Amino acid sequence: xxxxxxxxxxxxxVALLLWxxxxxxxxxxxxxxxxxxxxxxxxAGHRLRAFIFGGLGAxxxxxxxxxxxxxxxxxxxxxxxxxxxxxxxLGADVGTALAAQILSLDITAAIPALLLAGYVLFQSSxxxxxxxxxxACIGLGLMLTALTMIVGVSGSLQESETIPLVIAAxxxxxxLSILIAAILTWVAHSSLAVVLMIAALTLAGVIGGPAALxxxxxxxxxxxxxxLSATMAEPMAGRRVPIGxxxxxxxxVLCLVWVVPAFYAWLNGYGLTDQKIVVLGHLAFNxxxxxxxxxxxxxxxxxxxxxxxSLPNLERPRAAPRHLHEEALCEPARALGNARREALRLxxxxxxxxxxxxxxxxxxxxxxxxxxxxxxxxxxxxxxxxIKFYVxxxxxxxxxxxxxxxxxxxxxxxxxxxxxxxxxxxNIRRLADRKRKSNLTFSEEGAAExxxxxxxxxxxxxxxxxxxxxxxxxxxxxxxxxxxNFRDEEQAANQQHLERLREGNAASIDTSxxxxxxxxDLKRIHSHLxxxxxxxxxxxxxxxxxxx
Numbered sequence: 001x002x003x004x005x006x007x008x009x010x011x012x013x014v015a016l017l018l019w020x021x022x023x024x025x026x027x028x029x030x031x032x033x034x035x036x037x038x039x040x041x042x043x044a045g046h047r048l049r050a051f052i053f054g055g056l057g058a059x060x061x062x063x064x065x066x067x068x069x070x071x072x073x074x075x076x077x078x079x080x081x082x083x084x085x086x087x088x089x090l091g092a093d094v095g096t097a098l099a100a101q102i103l104s105l106d107i108t109a110a111i112p113a114l115l116l117a118g119y120v121l122f123q124s125s126x127x128x129x130x131x132x133x134x135x136a137c138i139g140l141g142l143m144l145t146a147l148t149m150i151v152g153v154s155g156s157l158q159e160s161e162t163i164p165l166v167i168a169a170x171x172x173x174x175x176l177s178i179l180i181a182a183i184l185t186w187v188a189h190s191s192l193a194v195v196l197m198i199a200a201l202t203l204a205g206v207i208g209g210p211a212a213l214x215x216x217x218x219x220x221x222x223x224x225x226x227x228l229s230a231t232m233a234e235p236m237a238g239r240r241v242p243i244g245x246x247x248x249x250x251x252x253v254l255c256l257v258w259v260v261p262a263f264y265a266w267l268n269g270y271g272l273t274d275q276k277i278v279v280l281g282h283l284a285f286n287x288x289x290x291x292x293x294x295x296x297x298x299x300x301x302x303x304x305x306x307x308x309x310s311l312p313n314l315e316r317p318r319a320a321p322r323h324l325h326e327e328a329l330c331e332p333a334r335a336l337g338n339a340r341r342e343a344l345r346l347x348x349x350x351x352x353x354x355x356x357x358x359x360x361x362x363x364x365x366x367x368x369x370x371x372x373x374x375x376x377x378x379x380x381x382x383x384x385x386x387i388k389f390y391v392x393x394x395x396x397x398x399x400x401x402x403x404x405x406x407x408x409x410x411x412x413x414x415x416x417x418x419x420x421x422x423x424x425x426x427n428i429r430r431l432a433d434r435k436r437k438s439n440l441t442f443s444e445e446g447a448a449e450x451x452x453x454x455x456x457x458x459x460x461x462x463x464x465x466x467x468x469x470x471x472x473x474x475x476x477x478x479x480x481x482x483x484x485n486f487r488d489e490e491q492a493a494n495q496q497h498l499e500r501l502r503e504g505n506a507a508s509i510d511t512s513x514x515x516x517x518x519x520x521d522l523k524r525i526h527s528h529l530x531x532x533x534x535x536x537x538x539x540x541x542x543x544x545x546x547x548x
Contacts, residue, residue, distance in 0.1 A: 068227040219282075256288075354525075357432060380418055449497070
């Protein structure tokens with residue numbers, strides 16, 4: 001087999017490994033995303049809990065980067081202390097090391113069973129959790145298949161005259177080895193995949209001795225880079241966790257690079273193969289980092305906050321709650337009033353997002369409009385979570401029938417507003433960005449129809465806020481009565497757009513998918529506003545202890 005064909009097969013196997021890992025991670029995030037988010041809220045201020053959570057979460061998602069980014073987001077929103085965020089990152093590193101231990105075992109016989117089970121689960125079940133479990137099984141099967149391919153293909157590399165010379169050079173150049181592996185890990189966005197690849201290459205005899213451990217150190221150093229690069233555009237509060245994680249890993253590499261030859265000779269003396277030395281070395285590095293670093297996360301957090309301060313004049317402040325006073329929790333009526341005021345603040349943010357999204361559809365709109373929507377969405381999410389937890393604390397005390405109804409109304413209002421913000425950010429903002437990048441323009445009639453629909457949505461938003469603020473059934477009934485009219489207007493706009501398509505209107509043809517998707521999203525927003533009205537007209541009390 002020619003060297004070019006060997007390299008192509010090796011790169012193909014690595015690509016399959018990365019794809020399988022992505023499938024497992026995506027399936028786990030879809031199945032457990034809400035649970036991870038909920039449990040993460042419970043570890044604020046508890047470093048040991050954060051460490052354990054990070055380890056379990058990373059082992060499940062098979063990605064320390066995902067956990068570091070999740071922790072960084074919570075730290076940025078002041079829902080997790082920086083010290084706890086750093087502890088979570090240390091735990092995530094240990095979790096991926098444990099995952100590497102399991103995947104490095106000789107379990108190739110399980111490949112057919114994993115692929116078959118994954119296919120059956122995905123095809124035969126309507127449950128999202130079962131289907132995601134099927135995705136995860138298929139992903140694991142693909143990963144094990146890729147590792148088998150890497151070992152098989154790498155056997156051909158032993159016949160090369162150049163490879164032994166390169167490996168010998170890497171053994172004598174620790175810095176070069178570390179840099180190569182770090183860059184490779186950054187590009188692959190997965191230290192787990194790179195560590196498994198190194199282990200597979202050692203099993204095939206392509207890499208061995210201290211050179212394998214130098215590459216391993218580089219993979220561990222590079223594991224901190226994806227999260228760091230992903231948060232470069234975030235405010236400083238959202239970057240401290242990835243920076244702290246890089247500092248821990250960088251210091252670990254600097255301290256241990258000098259003992260690699262002795263460490264290898266010690267383990268080799270016990271008769272361990274190079275593959276075992278790599279996977280055990282990976283676990284030992286991260287465990288040592290956790291044992292040494294965990295007691296000092298508070299000190300490191302203080303140093304990071306001192307030398308990497310937030311810049312309030314340059315960064316948009318997060319939506320810290322203004323009215324959710326804890327001292328009022330013992331007085332349900334007063335606390336519910338506070339929650340209602342905070343929910344109205346939330347509605348102001350959502351209204352701002354809606355206005356920005358309309359402006360962003362204009363050809364002359366600056367790109368900053370799109371950026372502003374994403375920033376406000378973070379604030380909406382943060383404020384919505386704060387409101388839900390505050391109301392949940394209120395419901396832990398005994399409430400009257402009317403107070404229970406009011407608590408339900410606040411959570412319904414806040415949740416629906418947050419859903420509207422999601423639609424604006426995830427759907428309408430992307431449509432506006434696509435329209436801008438493609439330099440498209442709505443037809444004159446189409447633009448007028450969209451403006452009219454937006455105006456109706458704004459009017460319904462005002463009715464929803466007024467009905468909630470006054471707790472007025474009559475206003476809520478007005479909003480419900482508008483539902484049929486709005487549906488008729490949206491259907492008429494769709495029909496008129498189709499008529500223009502039949503007439504061959506060029507602008508309508510170019511923007512057809514954007515136009516129709518936009519009308520659909522505005523209809524969904526109006527449905528959420530109507531849901532608020534239905535909650536207000538419903539006078540049945542609801543138990544909310546588990547709402548959050």
